[in-house]
Structures are given as C-alpha cells and as structure tokens.
Amino acid sequence: MRLSDILFLAYTTLIRYPLRTIMLLIATSIGVMAVILLTAVGEGARDYITGEFRNLGTNLLIVIPGRNETSGGGGPIDLAGLSPRPLTIEDAQSLSQIDNIRRIAPVVIGEAPAQYDGLERSASIIGTTPEFLSIRQWEMESGSFLPGASMRYSPPVCAIGKEIKSELFGDAVAVGEWIRIGDRRCRVAGVIAEEGRAIGIDVQKTVVIPVALGTALFNRDSLFRIIVDVRTTSRMDQTKQSILSIIKRRHQGKEDITVIKQDTVLQSFDNIFNVLTMALGSIASISLLVAGILIMNVMLVAVSQRQAEIGLLKAIGAKNKQINNLFVVEAIMLSGSGAIMGLILGHSITQVLKVAFPDFNFLPPMWASYVSLIVALISGIIFGLLPARRAAKLDPVEALSGNK
Amino acid sequence: MIRLEKLSRKFHVGNQVVHALDEVDLEINPNDYVSIMGVSGSGKSTLLNILGLLDTPTSGDYILSGINTSKMDDDEMAGIRSTKIGFIFQSFHLIPRLTAFENIEMPMILSGINPNERSMKVNSALEKVGLTDRSDHKPEQLSGGQRQRVAIARSIVMEPDVLLADEPTGNLDTTSGNEVVKLIEELNLAGLTLIVVTHDREMGERSNRLIELRDGKIINDQRKS
Numbered sequence: 001m002r003l004s005d006i007l008f009l010a011y012t013t014l015i016r017y018p019l020r021t022i023m024l025l026i027a028t029s030i031g032v033m034a035v036i037l038l039t040a041v042g043e044g045a046r047d048y049i050t051g052e053f054r055n056l057g058t059n060l061l062i063v064i065p066g067r068n069e070t071s072g073g074g075g076p077i078d079l080a081g082l083s084p085r086p087l088t089i090e091d092a093q094s095l096s097q098i099d100n101i102r103r104i105a106p107v108v109i110g111e112a113p114a115q116y117d118g119l120e121r122s123a124s125i126i127g128t129t130p131e132f133l134s135i136r137q138w139e140m141e142s143g144s145f146l147p148g149a150s151m152r153y154s155p156p157v158c159a160i161g162k163e164i165k166s167e168l169f170g171d172a173v174a175v176g177e178w179i180r181i182g183d184r185r186c187r188v189a190g191v192i193a194e195e196g197r198a199i200g201i202d203v204q205k206t207v208v209i210p211v212a213l214g215t216a217l218f219n220r221d222s223l224f225r226i227i228v229d230v231r232t233t234s235r236m237d238q239t240k241q242s243i244l245s246i247i248k249r250r251h252q253g254k255e256d257i258t259v260i261k262q263d264t265v266l267q268s269f270d271n272i273f274n275v276l277t278m279a280l281g282s283i284a285s286i287s288l289l290v291a292g293i294l295i296m297n298v299m300l301v302a303v304s305q306r307q308a309e310i311g312l313l314k315a316i317g318a319k320n321k322q323i324n325n326l327f328v329v330e331a332i333m334l335s336g337s338g339a340i341m342g343l344i345l346g347h348s349i350t351q352v353l354k355v356a357f358p359d360f361n362f363l364p365p366m367w368a369s370y371v372s373l374i375v376a377l378i379s380g381i382i383f384g385l386l387p388a389r390r391a392a393k394l395d396p397v398e399a400l401s402g403n404k
Numbered sequence: 405m406i407r408l409e410k411l412s413r414k415f416h417v418g419n420q421v422v423h424a425l426d427e428v429d430l431e432i433n434p435n436d437y438v439s440i441m442g443v444s445g446s447g448k449s450t451l452l453n454i455l456g457l458l459d460t461p462t463s464g465d466y467i468l469s470g471i472n473t474s475k476m477d478d479d480e481m482a483g484i485r486s487t488k489i490g491f492i493f494q495s496f497h498l499i500p501r502l503t504a505f506e507n508i509e510m511p512m513i514l515s516g517i518n519p520n521e522r523s524m525k526v527n528s529a530l531e532k533v534g535l536t537d538r539s540d541h542k543p544e545q546l547s548g549g550q551r552q553r554v555a556i557a558r559s560i561v562m563e564p565d566v567l568l569a570d571e572p573t574g575n576l577d578t579t580s581g582n583e584v585v586k587l588i589e590e591l592n593l594a595g596l597t598l599i600v601v602t603h604d605r606e607m608g609e610r611s612n613r614l615i616e617l618r619d620g621k622i623i624n625d626q627r628k629s
C-alpha cells in the first residue's frame with residue numbers, strides 16, 4: 001500500500017468523525033500548549049534574572065580570597081572571604097601592571113552606624129575606589145563620588161545612598177557636610193542615585209568610603225574582593241591567569257585566591273533556571289501522556305465501531321500489517337495535527353502575553369517545540385499500537401458480521 | 405479448480421459442538437455457476453467463507469488451483485483473497501465515507517497498484533456495472549441495487565478467478581435483485597467461476613449446478629444438463 005493512500009484513508013476517518021477528531025486535537029494541543037507556555041514562563045524568568053546580572057557587563061573578573069577547590073567547575077564558591085592569607089590593598093594595586101585591566105576596584109564591606117547632627121542610623125559600608133562607580137554604572141544624584149586618589153591613602157570623603165541622605169539630612173543639602181561613620185569622620189561628596197542592589201547590599205542604605213578608610217574602620221587586613229574591569233573580553237582567560245600568577249608570587253607561591261568571571265555567576269543562575277524550565281516542561285508533558293491515553297481509548301472504540309469495515313478490508317485482501325498501519329497512522333495523524341495546533345496556539349498566546357506584560361520576556365525555548373512535538377508523535381504511535389494490533393488480529397468472519 | 409476433501413468446520417458454543425460443516429467432499433470446475441441452498445443454519449455461509457479463505461476448516465483439506473490451503477499463513481491467504489477471489493455480501497459492505505469510485509479502488513489500493521492504472525480499471529468496472537455517472541457518490545446517496553453493483557465492481561477489479569456471493573439479493577427488491585443477478589451471470593459468461601448462496605429457489609434454479617446443504621452436509625447436488 002502506498003504511503004499517500006494510507007494518509008488519505010486515515011484522513012477520511014478524521015473528517016468522517018469531526019467531533020471525535022476535534023476533541024482529540026484539543027486534548028493533544030492543550031498538552032503541547034502547556035509545554036510551550038510553561039517553558040516560556042521558565043525561560044522568561046531566567047532571562048529576567050540573568051538580564052539583571054548582564055547589566056553589570058560580562059567584562060568583569062572578581063578576585064576573592066580563598067582557594068575554591070572546584071574552581072573552573074562552577075561549583076560552590078567560597079564567597080564569605082574566609083581565608084588564611086589576606087587579600088590586601090597592595091595585592092589590588094599590583095594588578096595594575098596587567099595591560100588588559102582597565103579598572104580595579106578593591107572592596108571591603110561591613111556595617112557601621114552613621115551619625116549627623118544627633119541623628120544616627122546603621123548603614124552598610126562599602127570601602128572601595130572611584131572606579132567602582134563606573135564598574136557599577138551608577139549615576140550620582142548630586143555632588144560627586146569618591147575623589148581620585150591612591151588606594152593607600154585618600155582624604156576622608158564619602159558618597160551616601162538616598163535613604164541615608166533623607167534620614168540624616170531630610171530635605172537639607174548633604175553635600176559638603178561632615179558625618180561620622182563609626183569612630184571616623186568624613187565629608188559627604190555626593191548622593192548616589194542608584195536604587196537597586198550591589199553585592200547583595202541595598203545601595204540606598206549604603207555609605208561608600210575610600211578603601212583604605214574602610215580597612216582602617218573595620219580594622220581588617222583583608223579585602224572582601226577585588227573587582228576588575230577587563231579591556232578586551234576575548235583575553236579574559238589570559239587576564240585571569242595573569243592575576244593568579246601575580247598574586248601567587250606575592251603570596252609566597254601559594255595560589256590562595258579564586259578568580260571568577262561574572263559569566264560564571266551568570267552561568268549558575270542559567271543552570272538553575274534551565275533545570276526549572278525543564279521541570280516545568282516535563283510536568284506539562286504529562287498532559288501529553290493523558291492526551292495519548294485518550295487517543296488510545298478513542299481508537300479502541302473506533303476499532304470496535306469499524307469492525308465490519310476491517311472485516312471487509314481483510315476480505316478484499318488486506319494483510320494484517322496493513323490494517324495495523326492504517327490505525328497507527330490514524331493515531332499519529334491525530335496526535336501530530338493536535339501537536340501542530342498546540343504549537344501554533346502556544347506560540348500565539350506567548351506573543352499576546354508579551355504584549356500584555358512587556359516587562360517580562362516570555363521566551364518559549366526551541367527545544368520545547370521539538371520535544372513536545374516528538375513526545376506527542378511518539379505517544380500517538382505507542383497508544384495507537386494497541387488498538388491497531390487489536391484491529392489487525394480481528395477474525396475476518398466475525399468482524400464482517402460485527403456492527404456496521 | 406476447487407476441491408474439498410472431508411472438510412469439517414466445528415464451532416464450540418458453551419460446551420456444545422456445532423458441526424457447521426460435516427466432512428464435506430466437493431469439487432467445483434472453473435467457470436461453473438453453482439448455487440448453494442439450504443435452510444438457515446445449514447452451513448452455507450460457513451462453506452462460502454472457507455472457500456473464500458476468510459475462515460479455515462477444523463479438519464479436512466481445501467485445495468485451490470492445486471494448492472493445499474491448509475498450510476497457508478495469514479498473509480498468503482490475504483494474497484489469494486486479493487488476486488483470485490471476489491466477494492459480494494448481502495449487506496454490501498461498502499465503506500461509508502468513501503465514494504463509489506474509492507470503494508471500487510480499495511482492493512487495488514491495498515495491493516499497491518499505481519493511481520493511473522487504478523483509475524483506468526475503476527472506470528471500466530463502473531462501466532460494466534452501469535454506474536459511470538455515480539462514481540463520486542457516497543454509498544448513502546445510492547439505492548440498494550446501486551450499492552450492490554458498486555460492491556460487484558469492487559469484487560471484479562482485481563480480475564479474480566472466483567466470485568463468491570452470500571445472498572447477494574437478500575437485501576434488495578425483486579427488480580434490483582434481478583439486475584444484480586443478471587450482472588453476475590454476465591460475469592460468469594465472461595469466464596468467472598460463480599458460487600452463489602441463496603435461499604431463493606427460483607434464483608437457485610438458474611445456475612448450472614445446485615447444491616443443497618442440511619446440518620453441514622451436502623444432501624443434494626444436481627447439475628443441469
């Protein structure tokens with residue numbers, strides 16, 4: 001029997017029982033649509049989160065004290081900065097000899113009370129260099145950020161977040177005033193416009209001070225980390241190696257730091273969300289299975305409804321295999337066209353959602369379309385097989401006398 | 405051409421055994437015209453189904469064109485049904501969603517004949533049964549007599565040696581029944597072996613050979629001289 005004839009015959013059954021066909025098409029298409037929509041949401045969430053990170057630029061390297069045993073692998077990273085050997089301001093300065101490094105921002109962090117004119121509140125303190133501003137791509141609301149000076153010594157100046165400003169100064173002008181941070185005094189150079197978070201800290205509740213002042217304030221040798229801005233991203237890996245070897249030389253030949261790419265952090269989030277998306281996709285696939293079972297039931301009914309026809313086909317010379325193929329193809333056509341309908345629906349609804357929620361990028365991943373189509377087709381074959389076998393095995397005489 | 409030797413077909417119903425055919429010996433010559441008669445339940449359909457390889461005997465042999473069919477598997481029997489045997493049934497057995505043309509085409513579709521050849525043969529079969537103008541009609545748009553003529557066309561497109569008809573006029577009024585009988589008799593005159601089950605004595609007496617069954621046994625076998 002020719003393929004075109006098999007397809008034609010299967011097609012005639014589909015249009016002959018429109019209600020049944022539509023019901024099964026809907027069942028399958030809902031399954032496929034669910035896969036598309038759920039993975040679109042998962043993928044959109046991934047895009048949203050990683051987009052937040054991507055804003056920081058992929059040209060950053062982060063140097064943290066402590067050896068990460070599984071470094072290079074993207075495994076757990078010791079972000080706590082616990083290390084036997086401190087990562088110092090001198091270490092940070094030494095990195096300036098690397099050509100490909102444009103900006104270096106050593107960072108210490110801590111908490112300290114901020115006081116002005118009898119008012120006091122606790123503030124997150126970031127000790128760093130002026131480069132931090134451009135690395136983070138922050139804007140200033142008023143005044144200026146930290147003054148350009150050596151890392152080792154800097155005048156006692158600070159930039160404050162918006163909330164610190166409003167709580168200590170209210171509507172008054174802050175720039176030029178002296179505030180007390182812990183047991184130090186410093187002059188407010190400017191107010192930071194940024195409202196988001198940096199290194200997990202709410203910028204609005206932050207006071208940024210020169211790095212040397214920070215280590216002195218917290219009486220600490222070690223930096224929390226060094227953020228490095230690389231000129232040519234294609235030479236990222238070389239730069240990473242240079243950093244490792246320079247610090248190693250400075251640390252008596254011990255490689256006791258970890259250099260991570262911003263990319264690596266991004267990658268971990270990426271992985272988490274990929275897993276999430278796949279999990280959502282798999283859950284949705286279950287509805288495809290349900291559709292498959294529905295197809296099987298309907299095909300079983302079809303076999304008993306069409307007994308007389310099966311008997312007739314056998315009487316005019318159909319081989320068992322041919323009867324089998326006719327029913328399997330019918331099931332595949334049902335699940336296949338249901339899947340295509342589901343793909344069209346899923347992708348159209350995604351487009352509508354994109355318009356309705358412009359901030360959130362619904363992105364149905366390519367694999368979701370392929371996988372759901374393939375799963376639908378396979379379930380068509382598998383669940384079509386049992387009814388088809390049953391049809392093929394019918395005894396011709398009994399079938400002929402069966403219901404018409 | 406057809407030879408049955410001590411052929412029996414038993415059915416088990418509950419714990420009883422029904423001898424639908426009981427040690428039947430029968431020989432049918434090519435191009436013969438045979439009627440099979442008998443009361444209801446005498447085994448006529450069972451005999452016809454076995455002759456058409458739709459059913460297999462419980463014991464005994466069926467030799468068709470010199471080949472013993474008892475050793476054949478499903479596919480071989482399907483092959484013989486496809487090429488050597490044509491069937492007509494009391495209830496026509498047309499596929500309702502297909503047109504007359506497509507119904508007639510079906511045996512050729514199953515044996516993989518190309519569409520051009522199919523179309524030629526369907527058209528000539530339609531012409532033989534006088535339904536050229538009904539080619540696009542669905543069975544529900546045809547009268548009983550027309551439906552049976554479509555079924556006849558379908559049974560001869562593969563140019564079989566034998567035409568088996570189980571009460572072909574049973575569902576038809578006298579006029580269209582007579583048309584159908586005339587049609588299959590013409591086919592017999594053109595060389596087809598014709599075996600008709602009927603309970604209509606008048607029709608039975610038109611044949612060259614009348615076989616009467618009772619309780620699965622041949623009780624009468626008479627030839628016209």
Ligand SMILES: Nc1ncnc2c1ncn2[C@@H]1O[C@H](COP(=O)(O)OP(=O)(O)O)[C@@H](O)[C@H]1O
Nearest residue numbers: 415417422424443444445446447448449450451
């Ligand atoms: N599938 C079957 N199961 C049980 N008994 C059957 C079956 N087919 C036929 N018979 C029995 O075999 C006998 C002959 O049946 P059949 O050949 O259909 O008779 P006819 O066509 O002459 O009326 C009947 O007694 C019938 O009940």
Ligand SMILES: [Mg+2]
Nearest residue numbers: 445448449450
């Ligand atoms: Mg009968």
